[in-house]
Amino acid sequence: MESTLHTPTIYEINTPVFLREVSERAGHSVTLADVPDAEWDAIARPSIDTVWFMGVWQRSVVAKTMAKDEPWLKDALPGMQDADLLGSAYSIASYTVDESLGGNEGLAIARGKLAERGIKIILDYVPNHVAIDHEWASEYPEFFLSGSEQELAAHPHAFVRTPAGIFAKGKDPNFEPWSDVLQLNAFSPMLRGEVTKTLSTIASMSDGVRCDMAMLMMNTIFKQTWGDRVGDIPTEEYWPAIITAVCAVNPEFLFLAEVYWDKQQDLLDQGFDLCYDKDLYDDLLDGSVQHIKNHLEAPVTYQQHLLRFLENHDEERAAKEFPHDKHIAAAVITATLPGAHLYYDGEREGRVVKLPVHLGRRVDEPVDEAIALFYDKLWAFIAQKNLAQGEWKLLNPLSRFWRRESQHVLAWEWTTKTNKVVVAVNYSPEKAQVILDTDLKTVTGAEDILNGQVNWAEHIFSSRVTLQPWRHIVITVDK
Secondary structure, three states: OOOOOOOOEEEEEEHHHHHHHHHHHHOOOOOHHHOOHHHHHHHOOOOOOEEEEEOOEEEOHHHHHHHOOOHHHHHHOOOOOHHHEOOOOOOEEEEEEOHHHOHHHHHHHHHHHHHHOOOEEEEEEOOOEEEOOOOHHHHOHHHEOEOOHHHHHHOOOOEEEEOOEEEEEOOOOOOOOOOOEEEEOOOOHHHHHHHHHHHHHHHHHOOEEEEOOHHHHOHHHHHHHHHHHHOOOOOOOOHHHHHHHHHHHOOOOEEEEOOOOOOHHHHHHOOOOEEEOHHHHHHHHHOOHHHHHHHHOOOHHHHOOEEEEOOOOOOOOHHHHOOHHHHHHHHHHHHOOOOEEEEEOOOOOOOOOOOOOOEOOOOOOOOOHHHHHHHHHHHHHHHHHOHHHOEEEEOOOEEOOOOOEOOOEEEEEEEOOOEEEEEEEEOOOOOEEEEOOOOOOOEEEEEEOOOEEOOHHHOEEOOEEEEOOOOEEEEEEEO
């Protein structure tokens, strides 16, 4: 069955950094309201249909002060100046667009400019916590988890005194608390109502939302994290009613979950449209063909709701983590699988320095022209082939000589009404020859995404395919 689900290709932008660099190119200060058309044109590359404006919300002044002397920030940006430190993009003081970026009005103008180019926008929402100086801390103290004087004295890293009282700091159950945020009480009915209002406002400003660490608000996880402090588990889960109410405001609104710990299906069942596919990223980094294949054996109806990526603002840069040839092979794999796809600003240029979300400037790095050329050709290829309109099927390549499951080559096919496109990738440092379990008798062409058409007779004999280390081939077959 061919897919009717829209699976976006998302381009993530660190918004303050983007505007700083646009301003430098323009020779004057630029906000979202007056970005030159040429800059939007450059973002509107083939196959990109959604922009994620990361870091637009008003940031915490308290968090900025707390981060001022952090040595790891100075290590990430040698010569860091006071103006470079903005505070964490995820310690949010208010869900209004920072005025230095153009405010809500500037975002609306940018959204309109991108809509003219067929591009939607998504924004961030952080359900688990807010900044210490967020207005809720004084207006709605019941939204938070209270602490005692004894707890503050014994665990000053886990609690903080505010004008409204002592509250617990935001927490992931596997790590120490974050120093600059207050934990929200996922079990509070009043909080859930206020979150619905906030997300409904965001739904009027954008086309979707990326929910940070969305699984932390699931009833079971929240209870496991906080225990008796939060009382009994509610009868209703956190997300379903909120998502239903927000989608009543904007029926086409996209909910994307940053999620780990194998909770993807749970959040899809609760109403999310897409979930992070961190497992695929980890498997690609590790390089195990068998692990990747095991992951891809999940039902395609599930895989269509996964977001594939090689980097984002939380991960190290792909050009740093993946050697050049492995990088290209991994990018071909992620780009030709079912599901949504994410690219981070700087990925195309081969940047290797990861920028903390606290900073508004990044180091100058030379463009890796070979990587940039590859990504330009990859995006053009994806746009031209429009693979997602077909039916996807995982293949099982067999070693040519041993007639057993290949430990080197991954392969799949996309079938439309008129033809079939077969993608085979040798994800290993060894030459491989495999037999594909698909009919290749009516091959009409073969190509390498980077180099274009190839003499397919050199690679294909009957259903046998030969590939050099880290190389791929895309075969078109008439039906």
